[in-house]
Amino acid sequence: MIYNLKIPDDLDKISGLRMGDVLYITGKVFTARDEAHQLMLELHEKGEKLPFDPSKMVLYHCGPVVKRENNEWKVLAAGPTTSSRMDLFEKEVIEIYGVRIIVGKGGMGDRTSEALKKVKGIYATYTGGAGALAAKSFKKVLSVYYLEELGSPEAIWIFEAENFGPLIVSIDPDGKNWNKLSRDEMEKRKKEIFELIDHEGN
Amino acid sequence: MDIEKSILEAIRLAETTIPEDVYKHLKMAYSMEENEISKSQLQSILDNVEYAREKQLPICQDTGTQTFFVDVGFDFPFKKELVNSIVNAVSKATQNYYIRPNAVDPFSGKNPGNNVGRFIPYINWFLRDGDDATINVLPKGGGSENASALAMLKPGEGIKGIKKFVIDQLVRAGANPCPPTIIGLGIGGGSDLSLIIAKRALLRPLGQRHEEKRIADLELELLDLANKTGVGTMGWGGKVSVLDVHIEYAYRHPASLPVGMVIQCWADRRSKVHIDSKGNVEVVQ
Incomplete structure (x- = not known):
């Protein structure tokens, strides 16, 4: 199924999504990589509030190339970064900040899929490396936080997205996780390939 | 200048324009792929490559x-x-x-x-x-670089050991290095040299074989085995997981069989x- 979602208005529709569904998202997206995840958790521990509401936005694993032009930021390239690095922090970020849509690439592990299941949230992937194409759908930079402290790839950028996609649902609200299913399949194939190698001549 | x-x-x-050999291989991958989601990912990849070239964007x-x-x-x-x-x-x-x-x-x-x-x-x-x-x-991108590996094999494990190491590593990396990938393999030398010649092997255009037939044959054999893993484009499964395998080698110590493996993302x-x-x-x- 193909869905066009407006965020935050269509947040209640997420619980009906299934693994393999295709999404196009319009609305607010915030970027967060390793350092931003860590910072978000540190601020929570200190009892400090974030300057934005993550529960009303899409969390995007991305460190964009941005250009400062005529007093405005322009997004030049903004594809996803490898999501599995964020497995270290994502469960807590989901629980504390109520994030329900995560976008990245490469898949995420059980810890994250279990946390998403509890909040009826999803993880979807965008084509890795398709940075120029992704940037096309980020029409505006609404704000940037922690740029000085973290540097541009790790800072939290808030984008206004228009038809950001195609995104493919990789973890659905039931916790069904393509990453896990495909890994089991690849392990099976690996054994078959090893047998081929063992039985050849040299 | x-x-x-x-x-x-x-x-x-380099940052805005994909080399012609890579573009051709991505198009070949698109026409070969039968898995629907992987094919759609390859479509996005081709759209992206063309858009970046036209607009001169990263x-x-x-x-x-x-x-x-x-x-x-x-x-x-x-x-x-x-x-x-x-x-x-x-x-x-x-x-x-x-x-x-x-x-x-x-x-x-x-x-x-x-x-x-x-x-x-x-x-x-x-x-x-x-x-x-x-x-x-x-x-060299970080996602693919994180999938690099070094094996210090026992010489007795031989070519079979090298093949198994490569397949194991590819499956372990899964979707993370942005497949379909290119594998650079450095065989022999020492720990450091095997990885350096592996990365250097990535400079060779896709489709160009090693000048020695025995190495060229091993490249093609590994390419075939790698595409049996079913990783597919961005991990969504299918026929194309690796675009090419490039091997370089150095003489080794009799007691060592170092294998350096460097994976390059499709954006080569x-x-x-x-x-x-x-x-x-x-x-x-």
């Missing part, structure tokens, strides 16, 4: 670690200028937004903002006969600067 300007142009070219936001393999003739007159020019070009490329500030202090995570720091940009020198120099530009970005003894420069891909 001076040397620094030409390196700057080579960085810009193909991927991960513009990589700036890596230079420099082949220098013993009689090349501008050796010192080469080093300064590479470092200055990298810094300017960052200022011009051709590349993202991608070099940070490993302990504090502090980003100086210009892609210049201790040992970075990485320059690998290769001295040879002649009075000219070639700078190979290879911006490369360019070259050639400089003659009079200082005439040419940027090519």
